[in-house]
Amino acid sequence: MIDNITYDRSVQGHRRVERRLAARVRAVAEAYALLAPSLVGFLLFLVAPIFGVAALSLFDWNLMGAPSFVGLDNYRELAADPEVWRAVLNTIYYVVLNIPAQTVLALLLALALNRRIRGGKVLRVVFVLPWMAMPVALGIIWSWVFDPRYGVVNQALGMVGIDGPNWLTDPAWAMPVIASVNVWQYTGYTMLILLAGLQAIPHTLYEAAAIDGTTPMQRFFMITLPLLRPSLFFVLVTNTIGSFQIFDTVFVMTQGGPGGATDVLNFHIYQQGFQLFRSGYASALAMVLFALILLVTAAQFLYFRKRTVYDFS
C-alpha cells in the first residue's frame, strides 16, 4: 500500500499525502470491520482447530483420561501402519476415479447447456438438484439402488440376462460405486461454475475466429478452453480438496468395507478418533491428510498460475 504513495517535498504535498493516508486507513479499517464477522469465525472454527489438531497429534488421549505427551510417536506409528498406507492409496484412487470423470462430464454438460436450447434453464436446475440434496439421505437411497437382490440396478441387469455383482460388498466394485454416486451428486455444481465461466467469454472472440475460418474444434481448444481456465482452476482445486475429504458417502454406504476397500483417510480418521478413541493418533492422521491436500493444491496452483488468463478485455 505504501509503495503507491508518492512523496512530495512541498507542504501541500505532505497534506495531500496525509489526507490520502487517512482515507486509506479509513478504508482499510472499514474493510476489516466488514470482514470481522467471517474472520472471527474463520479463526475460531478453522484456524484454531487446525492448531489444536496439530498439538493433539503429539499426545496419546482416549478423550476421557488425561492426555499424555508422546512426541512424534503417533507419526512413527502411522508411517509403519499398513492400514494407513492403504487408506492413502484408497483416497488417491477415489480422487482419480472422481475428479476427471466429474470435470469432463460437467464440461460437456456446460457446453451443451451454454447453447440456447429448449428447457435449458429447467435442465440446469435438474442437474444441480443432486448437489442440493443431503448426502447421507442420498447414500441410503443409493444403497437401495445398488442392493444386489432388490436393487434397481441388478434388477435391470437381470432383465438383459446379466447377473449383477454385489456392488457394495465386492471389494472391486465398492469404490467405483462410491465414486459414481459422488460424480452424480457433484457434477451439477461443477457444471454450474463452468457454465458461468463459459458465459463470461466474449462472443466477439468467436465471431472474429469464425471470420478467420476456424473450425468449431479449433475454437474450443484455442478460445474456450484457455479462457475457461480460471473456472476450471477453481473447480479442480475445490473439488480435489473436497474429494480428498470424502467421508459421508463411505460412512453411509460401506463403513470403509468390504475389507477396507473403501477405507479412505477421512473414514480412517473417524474410526481411530471416534470408534477407537485414539484422538492423538487420529489427529496425526488428520495432519497427514492436511499435508497431502496442501501438496496437491500447491501443485495445482503452480501448474495453473502460468497458464491462466483472468482478463478478457
Added chain:
Amino acid sequence: MSRKIAVSAVAAAALLSLAACGGGDGSDSTGGAVTLRYAMWDEVQKPPIEQSIREFEKAHPTIKVQIELNNWNDYWSKLQTQLAGRSAPDVFWDHVSYFPKFSKEGVLTDLAPLIAQDKVDTSIYDAKLAEGWKVDGKVYGLPKDWDTIGLFYSTKALKEAGLTPADLDGLTWNPADGGTFVKALQKLTVDENGKHADEPGFDPKKVKQYGLAMQAPTGQQDWWNFALQNGCTLQDKPWGRWTIDQPACVQAIQFVQDLRLKYHVAVPATVTNPPNGPSLDQVVGRGEAAAAMDGSWMLRAFDTALPGGGFGVADLPAGPIGKGSVYNGLTEAVYAGTKHPKEAWELLKWLTSERHQKAVAQAGAVWPGIPSLNDVFADAWKAKGVDVTGFKKAAEGTTMGYPLTEAADVYNVKALDIFNQVWLGQLSPQNAAQKITTEANAAIK
C-alpha cells in the same frame, strides 16, 4: 463438495467448542424444572419405557426427561464423545463391554452412598447381574434387564414346510454334516420353483425363502452361540487374551459361513450384513427367512412384524458340547458429571424400581433385572400366545457372558469388518480368526 465440507467442518467445530465450554447440553433449568437426558440404543424398548417415564414425571413435577435414542453403532461413538466433551446424558444404558473403561475413567457415579442413604434394597436384583457392576465396594449401575438368544420362527413358514414347533426342539448341529439343525433348515428353504433345499433340482441362486437369518455386529446373536456349543470360550480367561484362533472357535465360524455358502439355508450376507442390513424381524416378516437367531429384546419387534401369533420362539440347537446361549444384561448408570445428581438418582431409582420394570415387562419389552418379575414378562407373552420361557431356561443353562476385555472397542470395530467378509465368502474362517485374535490382542496392554 468443498462447501458442504466447510459447512460441516464449521458445524462440527461449533459443536465441539460448545461441548468444550460445557454448554449446549440441554439440561438447563427452566422455570424451576430440570430436564434430564436419558440415553438408550434400542428403539423397540423405547415406547413402554417412555410411557413409564411419563408416570415418573407426574410424580416429580419438577423433573422432565428427554430420551436420546441412537442405534448401537452410533450410541458408543456419541456417548464417548459426549463424555469427553463433559456433556454426556445424565442417565444412560451401560454395557459390560464398555463398563471397565468407564469405571476406570471415573465417568460413572458411585451409587453405593446413595443406596445406603436411601436404604435401597438391592437384594431384589439378580445377584449374577448386580455383581458385575461393583468395583472395590463401589456400585456403578443397577440392573436394567437380561437377555439370551433364541430361534424366532414364522408360524406360517413352519406350517408350509409341514413342520410343527415341536420339530424344532432338540435339534443338534455338528461341524461335519450340519446335523438335524441343517436338515430342518433345508426343509424351510424354498426356491422360486417350490423346491426345498433337500430336494433334487433345488436352485440355490433363486431362493425365495431361506431357513435362517443371522445378523450380529459382534457375534452375540450368531457365531458366539455356536462357539459356546462347540467348546470355544473366545478368551483364555475373563480379562485375558483372545483365543478365537482355536479350532473350536474356527469350526463355529466355519459353520455359520457354511449355513450361508455351503448349505444355502441362511440369508446371504449381502442382505443381512450389519450395519446396513435390515433387522431380522423385517427379514422374517417379509418372508425372506423362516426363522432368525436373535435376542430376547427383539420380541416386540417380531410381534410387530408378525402380529397375531405370527411367530414363535424355539431353543437354539445343541452343538457337540451341548446347549448354550450368550447371556447378557444391561445397567442404568448415572453420569458422574451430571449437573443434576439428585434428580438423576431419582430417575435411576425409578428405572430400576419394581414398578417401572414391571411396566416394561408387562409390555413385553425386555426380561427385567429383578428376577421376581420374570413371570410378569413370561405371562405377558403367554397372553399373546408366545411361549418365551425358553429364554429363561437358556439363561439357567450353559451360558457365556460378553467377553470381559479392555479391547472391546478394537474387537467391535474389527469384528464388524472381518466377519462381514467371512459371511460373504471373501475371507476364510481360519484367516479371519487369526486376524481378529491378533488385532484384538494387540490392543491389550
